[in-house]
Amino acid sequence: MEREEREEKEGVEYVTLIGDSILDNRVYVRGKAAVIDQLQGKIEAQGLGWRAKLKAIDGDVIGGIHSQLQSVPEETTVLVLSVGGNDGLRYLSSKVSGSNVWNPVELYSLISEFTTVFTANYSKMLDEVTAKCNKTIVCTIYSPQWDEWVMGTLAKTGLRFVNSIIRAEATKRNLPILDIYNIFDQPQDYANPIEPGPPGGDKITTNIIHIIKNHSWGKTAEYTLKDYDQRFWDKADFPRKEPVKTQEPEKQEEERKVEGHPDTSLNEPFRQTKPSEH
Numbered sequence: 001m002e003r004e005e006r007e008e009k010e011g012v013e014y015v016t017l018i019g020d021s022i023l024d025n026r027v028y029v030r031g032k033a034a035v036i037d038q039l040q041g042k043i044e045a046q047g048l049g050w051r052a053k054l055k056a057i058d059g060d061v062i063g064g065i066h067s068q069l070q071s072v073p074e075e076t077t078v079l080v081l082s083v084g085g086n087d088g089l090r091y092l093s094s095k096v097s098g099s100n101v102w103n104p105v106e107l108y109s110l111i112s113e114f115t116t117v118f119t120a121n122y123s124k125m126l127d128e129v130t131a132k133c134n135k136t137i138v139c140t141i142y143s144p145q146w147d148e149w150v151m152g153t154l155a156k157t158g159l160r161f162v163n164s165i166i167r168a169e170a171t172k173r174n175l176p177i178l179d180i181y182n183i184f185d186q187p188q189d190y191a192n193p194i195e196p197g198p199p200g201g202d203k204i205t206t207n208i209i210h211i212i213k214n215h216s217w218g219k220t221a222e223y224t225l226k227d228y229d230q231r232f233w234d235k236a237d238f239p240r241k242e243p244v245k246t247q248e249p250e251k252q253e254e255e256r257k258v259e260g261h262p263d264t265s266l267n268e269p270f271r272q273t274k275p276s277e278h
Helices: 002-009 035-045 062-069 085-100 104-132 148-171 198-214 249-259 264-271
Strands: 013-019 050-054 076-082 138-140 176-178 189-191 221-223
Touching: 013 035, 013 062, 013 104, 035 198, 050 104, 062 104, 076 104, 076 176, 076 264, 085 104, 085 148, 138 148, 138 198, 176 198, 189 198, 198 221
Parallel strands: 013 050, 013 076, 076 138, 138 176, 176 221
Antiparallel strands: none
């Protein structure tokens, strides 16, 4: 906290990540570079002078963004938002077991119900986010890599609707779209079926920096860079100018429990299967 206050006084510009485990993936990369590590490492390697801040919370949902915004540094220049996947997972797990999802009428009813609620919640949340920072990068959601055919098919069907809503809401507000759905096209991009690994984080952070440096703000555009830079997959290999202090996963998890962060065990069944090869 002291360093953050000092940096604010010195006029340091922040790139702040908010949302869920797509951006807060440290616990899933097993000592390798998390998204926040890779972003700060690339910022320093390129001499950009920014500071990356992680306010995203593993397991969080659309309704949790209001709370995250309260801790976003006032000197934030750009926000990166990735949220909505956990809303879908929880809806899926609560509805599918008691529904005849192969009945076209019932399936349509389930999707219609979810997308109506999702659209209203996402739109309201995005208004609040852009009121905080009008330079916001909006991320789509990647496709879960489940071997189990039923769950995988249902998730991918629903995801098409969810991502169309995310794109539409971002476009209404003339925001750039980081299309994670399309850039995650290799099995190695995933740490498990629903979380990004270091290669996936590499793609995400490359796009974030490219957007900040090149996007014409006030216009919408989609970004889908798929290049890898393996120097940023392991923190020990970073070509940066100074070390970046990070918390150990165990300490981070202890703090989450104390602070009342979302219970990520709700998503645990979805992480168990091996990512499918495609």
